[in-house]
Amino acid sequence: MAKGVNKAILLGNVGKDPEIRSTASGTIVASFTLATSDRTKDQTGNWVDQTEWHNLVAFKRTAEIVRDYVKKGSKIYVEGKIQTRSWDDKTSGEKKYRTEILVNELSLLSGRGEGESGGGGYQRSGGSSGYDQRGSQAPADDYANSAEITDDDIPF
Amino acid sequence: MAKGVNKAILLGNVGKDPEIRSTASGTIVASFTLATSDRTKDQTGNWVDQTEWHNLVAFKRTAEIVRDYVKKGSKIYVEGKIQTRSWDDKTSGEKKYRTEILVNELSLLSGRGEGESGGGGYQRSGGSSGYDQRGSQAPADDYANSAEITDDDIPF
Amino acid sequence: MAKGVNKAILLGNVGKDPEIRSTASGTIVASFTLATSDRTKDQTGNWVDQTEWHNLVAFKRTAEIVRDYVKKGSKIYVEGKIQTRSWDDKTSGEKKYRTEILVNELSLLSGRGEGESGGGGYQRSGGSSGYDQRGSQAPADDYANSAEITDDDIPF
Amino acid sequence: MAKGVNKAILLGNVGKDPEIRSTASGTIVASFTLATSDRTKDQTGNWVDQTEWHNLVAFKRTAEIVRDYVKKGSKIYVEGKIQTRSWDDKTSGEKKYRTEILVNELSLLSGRGEGESGGGGYQRSGGSSGYDQRGSQAPADDYANSAEITDDDIPF
DNA sequence: TTTT
DNA sequence: TTTT
Numbered sequence: 001m002a003k004g005v006n007k008a009i010l011l012g013n014v015g016k017d018p019e020i021r022s023t024a025s026g027t028i029v030a031s032f033t034l035a036t037s038d039r040t041k042d043q044t045g046n047w048v049d050q051t052e053w054h055n056l057v058a059f060k061r062t063a064e065i066v067r068d069y070v071k072k073g074s075k076i077y078v079e080g081k082i083q084t085r086s087w088d089d090k091t092s093g094e095k096k097y098r099t100e101i102l103v104n105e106l107s108l109l110s111g112r113g114e115g116e117s118g119g120g121g122y123q124r125s126g127g128s129s130g131y132d133q134r135g136s137q138a139p140a141d142d143y144a145n146s147a148e149i150t151d152d153d154i155p156f
Numbered sequence: 157m158a159k160g161v162n163k164a165i166l167l168g169n170v171g172k173d174p175e176i177r178s179t180a181s182g183t184i185v186a187s188f189t190l191a192t193s194d195r196t197k198d199q200t201g202n203w204v205d206q207t208e209w210h211n212l213v214a215f216k217r218t219a220e221i222v223r224d225y226v227k228k229g230s231k232i233y234v235e236g237k238i239q240t241r242s243w244d245d246k247t248s249g250e251k252k253y254r255t256e257i258l259v260n261e262l263s264l265l266s267g268r269g270e271g272e273s274g275g276g277g278y279q280r281s282g283g284s285s286g287y288d289q290r291g292s293q294a295p296a297d298d299y300a301n302s303a304e305i306t307d308d309d310i311p312f
Numbered sequence: 313m314a315k316g317v318n319k320a321i322l323l324g325n326v327g328k329d330p331e332i333r334s335t336a337s338g339t340i341v342a343s344f345t346l347a348t349s350d351r352t353k354d355q356t357g358n359w360v361d362q363t364e365w366h367n368l369v370a371f372k373r374t375a376e377i378v379r380d381y382v383k384k385g386s387k388i389y390v391e392g393k394i395q396t397r398s399w400d401d402k403t404s405g406e407k408k409y410r411t412e413i414l415v416n417e418l419s420l421l422s423g424r425g426e427g428e429s430g431g432g433g434y435q436r437s438g439g440s441s442g443y444d445q446r447g448s449q450a451p452a453d454d455y456a457n458s459a460e461i462t463d464d465d466i467p468f
Numbered sequence: 469m470a471k472g473v474n475k476a477i478l479l480g481n482v483g484k485d486p487e488i489r490s491t492a493s494g495t496i497v498a499s500f501t502l503a504t505s506d507r508t509k510d511q512t513g514n515w516v517d518q519t520e521w522h523n524l525v526a527f528k529r530t531a532e533i534v535r536d537y538v539k540k541g542s543k544i545y546v547e548g549k550i551q552t553r554s555w556d557d558k559t560s561g562e563k564k565y566r567t568e569i570l571v572n573e574l575s576l577l578s579g580r581g582e583g584e585s586g587g588g589g590y591q592r593s594g595g596s597s598g599y600d601q602r603g604s605q606a607p608a609d610d611y612a613n614s615a616e617i618t619d620d621d622i623p624f
Numbered sequence: 625t626t627t628t
Numbered sequence: 629t630t631t632t
Contacts, residue, residue, distance in 0.1 A: 003419045004192035005167035005389060006208055008238060009477065011545055011575060012160035015629035035630040036160035052162055052239055073630060075577065077317060077479055077545065082164060082238065083208055084255065092248040099240065099255035107315045107479060109543065109577050154199075159575045161545060165321065167389055167419060231421065233323055233389065233473060263323060263471045265387065265421050316504035317479035318520055320550060324472035348472035364474055364551055394476060394550065395520055396567065404560040411552065411567035483625035503626040541626060
C-alpha cells in the first residue's frame with residue numbers, strides 16, 4: 001500500500017567504456033554514462049539537439065552483461081531506479097549530491113561490432129576514475145574518496 | 157532518427173507544499189519534491205522501507221495544476237524528463253549538480269481533501285526554500301543564489 | 313541481444329471483483345478488468361471522457377495480493393506484459409483473439425476501505441464470469457469454454 | 469483527478485511493410501505489426517524465445533514517419549495507448565475484439581539501410597488487406613469489412 | 625510476420 | 629563523453 005513507483009526509461013548512447021569494479025564483498029559493479037538526445041524547439045522556435053547525460057550503475061548479473069557487451073558508443077535501452085546519493089565533501093565541508101540510475105533491465109541495440117570503432121585494446125587502465133566525466137577534476141577525486149560505493153550502498 | 161528516450165515514471169507523495177514562481181518572461185514554474193517508497197531487502201535479508209526523494213519542476217499549464225491541486229502529502233503519478241543542471245558554487249568555486257524531473261504528465265491520486273491534514277494556513281512564506289529536505293541548509297541557499305531558474309533554462 | 317521490450321503501464325479502477333482460480337498444477341490465477349479514463353478532445357473540439365477497458369491476469373504471489381486486497385472500484389497502478397492469446401471458436405470455427413496484461417507489478421492506491429462501497433458480501437459466486445464486461449454474453453462463455461488458461465499458458 | 473494512465477512501451481521488429489491509408493476526411497493512417505521477443509524459462513526450466521505480436525496504428529505526422537522510414541524488419545521503440553475496438557461479425561453475428569497500440573512516440577533504431585534486405589520494389593499492392601496477419605483468412609476480411617477505421621474511430 |  |  002505504501003509502495004511507490006520509481007522508474008527511469010532511457011534509450012541512448014554510452015559515453016565511455018564502462019568502469020568495472022568489485023565491492024569488498026565481491027559484488028561486481030559497473031558504472032557508465034548514457035547520453036539521451038532530443039530535438040526540441042528553443043525560445044526562438046528553432047530545432048535544437050539537446051543531450052542529457054545520465055550516470056548509470058549496474059550490479060551483479062547486469063554488471064557482467066555491461067562488462068561483456070557494452071562499450072563506448074553502444075546504443076542501449078535501459079530501465080532502472082532513480083537514486084540520489086549524498087556525501088560530505090571533505091575539503092569544502094559541503095553536502096554533495098549525485099543522482100544515478102540503478103539499472104535493472106538492459107537491452108543492447110547496437111549489433112555486434114557496432115558501437116566501438118577501435119578494434120584493438122580497451123585500455124581502460126591507469127588513474128581513470130570513471131567519475132571524471134563532466135570536465136571537473138576536483139569533484140571526481142572528491143567523489144572517489146568520499147562517496148565510493150561500499151557494501152552499505154548496495155540495496156540487496 | 158537520433159531520437160533517444162528519457163523518461164521518468166514516479167508515483168509517490170509530495171514532501172512539501174509546492175513553490176510557485178514566475179520567470180522574468182512570465183512563465184509560471186512550480187517546484188516540489190516527491191518521495192517514492194519501496195520495500196526492499198537489506199543485506200541481512202530484512203524488509204526495509206527505503207524512500208527516495210526527487211526534485212520535480214513543472215512549467216506553464218502543468219505548473220498551474222500543481223499550484224491549484226497539489227500540496228504537501230498529495231499522492232501523485234508523474235511522467236517527466238530527467239535533467240541535470242549544473243552551476244559554479246560562488247563560495248567554494250566548485251561545480252555543483254542538481255538532477256530534476258521536468259514533469260509533463262501528472263495525475264492526482266488523492267481525493268479532494270485528502271493529502272494535507274492541516275486545514276489552516278499554508279504558510280509557505282518567509283525563508284522556507286522548499287529545498288531544505290535532506291537536512292542540508294547551505295545547499296538550499298546556495299542553490300537559490302546560484303542556480304535560480306532563468307528563461308534560458310526553460311526548454312521551450 | 314534479441315531482447316525486446318513489452319511493457320504496459322496502467323493506472324485506473326478495477327471493474328469487478330477479481331476472479332480467483334487455480335490451474336491443474338495448483339498455480340493461483342487472478343483475472344480482472346481495469347478501466348483507464350482519459351479526457352480527450354473529439355472531432356468537434358469538445359472534451360470527452362474516454363474509458364478503455366483492459367483484461368488483467370496475475371499469477372502466484374501477485375494473484376494472492378489481488379485476491380486479498382483488490383476489489384471492484386479499487387484504484388491501482390500496474391505494470392505488465394501485453395499478451396494476445398488465440399483459440400478456435402468451437403461453434404463458429406473462427407479464430408478468436410484476446411489481449412491481456414500479465415501483471416508483474418502492482419500498487420494499491422485506494423486506502424483500506426476505499427474502493428468497494430458495499431460493505432457486505434463479495435458474492436463472487438455463480439455464473440458471474442468476470443468477462444461479461446462489454447455487454448457481450450456469448451464471448452464470455454466462449455472464452456470460458458475454449459480458452460481457459462491451462463498450465464501451458466503460464467510463462468514460468 | 470479522473471485521469472488514468474494507459475501506456476504501452478514496446479521495442480522490437482516490424483513484421484511487414486506498413487499499410488498506409490487515408491480516412492474519408494484525409495487523415496493519413498499507418499498500420500503495422502511489431503514483434504517483441506523475450507527469453508523466458510518454460511515449465512521445464514529451459515530458456516525459450518517467446519515472441520509477442522502487436523498491432524500498431526499511427527495517425528497524421530507519426531503515420532508519415534512510419535510511411536517514410538519504417539519497413540519490414542525495422543527495429544523501433546514505440547510508446548502508445550492500448551485500445552480495444554469491437555465490432556459485430558457480419559456472418560457469425562458474434563462480437564469480435566481487436567487490441568491495438570495507438571502510437572504517439574516512435575524512435576527508429578535501425579540505421580538507414582538496415583532492416584529491409586530486398587532493395588527492390590515494395591510491392592505492397594493488390595488485395596493485401598494488411599490485417600491478414602495471423603494466418604487467418606476470414607477474420608481479416610471480416611475485419612476489413614466490418615471494422616475499417618472510420619473518422620469516428622480517430623480520437624482527435 | 626520480425627529479429628539475434 | 630555518445631549518436632544521427
